[in-house]
Amino acid sequence: MERLRKAGIRADSRMRVLLTAAEAYPALERAFLEASREIWASFRIFDLDTRLRSRAGRAIGDTWFDLVEHTLRRGVAVTLILSDFDPCARPDLHRGTWRSVRMLYAAAELAGPRAKLRVIPAMHPARTGLVPRLLVWPLIARRLLRNARWLNAMPAPERATTLREAPGLLRLMKLGLNGQCFPRLIGLPQLYPATHHQKLAVFDRKRLYIGGLDLNERRFDSPDHDRPGGETWQDVQLLLEGPVVAEAQTHLETFLDVVAGRAEPAPPRRFLRTLSRRRRFDLFRFGPEPVAAEIHDGHAMLARRSRKLIYLETQYFRDRGLARTLARAARENPGLGMILILPAAPDEVAFDGATGLDARFGEFLQARALRILRDGFGARLFIGATAQPRRPDPGEAPNGRAALRGAPLVYIHTKVSIFDDRAAIVSSANLNGRSLHWDTEAGVFLNRHEDIEALRERVMRHWLPPAAGDEFLSLDHAVQAWRALALANAKYPPDQRHGFILPYDLRAAEAFGTPAPLIPDEMV
Template identity: 60%
Template sequence: MRDIKRTSTQVFITGSEAFPALERAFLEARVEIHASFRIFDLRTRLRSPEGLAVGSTWFDLIVHVLRRGVALHIRITDFDPIARSALHRGTWRSIRMLHAAAELAGPAARLEAIAAMHPARTGLLIRLAFWPVVQRRMDRICRWLNRQDPATRAAAMRDMPGLARRLWQKADGTFHTRRFRVPRLYPATHHQKLAVFDRRKLYIGGLDLDERRYDTPQHDRPAAQTWHDVQVMMEGPVVAEAQNHLETFMAVTEARMDPSPQRRLLRTLSRRKRLKIWNYVPVTVAHELQQGHEALADRAQRLIYLETQFFRSLSLARRLARTARANPKLTLILILPAAPEDVAFENHFGLDVRYGEYLQARALRILRKGFGPRMFVGGAAQPRRAGRETDLDRDRLQDAPIIYIHAKVSIFDDTAAIVSSANLNGRSLRWDTEAGVYLNVPRDVEELRRRAMAHWLPMNAGAAFFDPDTAAQAWARLAMQNLNRPPEERQGFILPYDLRISEKFGQSVPVPEEMV
């Protein structure tokens, strides 16, 4: 059923388009804002003329909004304080800054700011199995803390409340691990990024708020500062569904209620199991994003176009491959980052990232068997030669600085699309809290497809690059031409994805696929 007359959709490519739109939506709100983000850093600079009229950072904007009497209800994801200590610290810094903004706004300010930890927990046996790894990580955190001056150390501990009971402080002010306390582990997170304004307008997609996530369509910056993402702003019936989700997702994940039916808002929701000593994985109670991808793939006739940070779901790969074998006219374009962020820019090589690369290489091989030459898998790089910005090698692709791809966009012919916070991996499709929208209004799908595809192509790209019957072949041909040219002579951003590197780097690990 289509809501053509009642729905409107705006598409934003990269933070340079999305951030100003988010600023304006906050400033235009009259009554209330409900939001949930993985990262929401109030130190982020303002970009829109309207935002800069009230201050220079999001802290200033929040003070202004609260002073106007707008009620702000925001959930910011909290993280495992040991496995993700920097993110845990960032969340609590944001919560502290939100409360400081409310104090500056005055006694009438209406703020509800929650650091939202997913309630899933690991059982005792799993905690014991990981105890040596956790202890080593805790020791590293203590060494980092103890290298700081006393004021910095105190500020860091103020923003890491999850570590307080796991450390003890000596008389000289240094911190040390409590050796015989087995810490809890948190296998899932709230990964969604959405906001509803006055129950009238919805902002949703893959983009959080901080300086790291700001980029321009030209991506003309060091590789580690690039960040390609897609966000949409919508009005129509889906807004009420998003409002209901924001008001209830914590109760659902805490097993206090079941998820309500939705039509246009697609979710992943899981909850904690009744705690047992061997328990590890959360229980999935809604996997609408996975179901939506499967159903729309089954209906696709000519072209499936995907942009995703990860493609690691073996079940989705098998589903797409079966669909391709059943329909010899179906083609696929898949755009991926050349390497995971922590591999490309931080040189991580632990088992978690190696397992992720193993799963992705295996998923791509499954797709290749199903689609054969009807599939193009591409990475993206800037049309310039990589200098010696870093000593790393996976922050470049074919001698050019990579463009880091974080978008979560799936388009099926000209008839349907999904824009969400979910990667195409087991974690996003089964464990983490995710939210996205199902688009089925033809003008919205066509606008999204045109803009998403044109972003990677040269300005003079012809109709063959957009025609569902010829696009995959045209993109593959352009990528090979770029591969054989010097970086500064390449057209657009597209290059072939180098599967051999992922296969060489990857390593199988006997843990659930949903871990990564």
């Protein structure tokens, strides 16, 4: 991180803040349409059935399949690295990756013989060691049985399609004479604990699109968040020009070699990463060997340098080490305050009713991390969550943790951190151990004053009522202003509230969470 501190930021960067997919998807479409030579990209999810939103995009077709075909037909070379997933733990995502691969090559075939497409479905090379796999074998067997039941519940033609689109899952199953699936319970399947979680694209080596947003219909939302709670999705992307683009291009060309152990990462300047690789001796290890933790180190460094206000907006805050670093910074600087904005519950808990050990362990870690922050900051900390300022529609009736104080949630997937008015990090990384130490993540470090002000204005004011005064963005008074607004909103019925902000319900997370002593924090 010393090199990052010395390098800083160049003065010729240009930045656009894209709030939610309603702004980001059209910008991404236009970037594809304006590319003249090449596009390099890496996404966790890239669904070609996603509808086009821009006027220019809709002029050439209805979905991203049409846009990719059009781009290839124009002669633009496209390299797309798609995350692949553990077929035992995440068969749905594994299938989605290979379905996208098939559709991308179909688009290339329609584009003609001159189409220049390279698609790389990339599984992170890290493996869980034999001893941990033996320890969690009952959980593995339960997953395999559940996957077999899921497949066998499908009509035979759909099951055959699913297995064709999920080659890793097929290898975990035996097929009966009638096409029924039976899990291979003899022998321990490999487990893949890490994944490539980044979301970025570089266009003609001139523009960079980066942040927390993948491409599919589930992630589409607008800044109004006027949809059913289970369809909301707050996210932030940046569109950047300047020297950081070359760093991102180098990363896209080299990160697969780095995680495979064939190369070392380039020195960081404005482009920050989490990178890990497979351990040479992983017999007793759950996860990979960290290689670069620049996003974590950047947060730690900037927290120590902050003097008045840290603003964090993240899907998860589960890293207890980072919590201790922030709490220590608060104790050393009595003038430092913090605003932390989280979803009221993880999406799989709120909307899918997940109650498994992984979901409960994640909530346990987050509750512990938030207690550490409270001990360090005291009254200088505000932890907020977001809900729509309306009553549920007839038939919507969110219950349990899909609602917050009687209102449908606004689900937060953002990964934005702002330190005073001097620096910020926007990335694909959540503030949990997985994103900060294991998974492949990518982000940018900003410290131009005008960039920070633009980011603060868009990201923070978005949650506030239209009449919110300057005190809500003030480095000296924002914590008190946000807390007062949240407490006032909590006293009123949903349709009488102002803005989206409410107090985060820490007790709900603590009641749901449970420890998992043998599992490393980085697993969730």
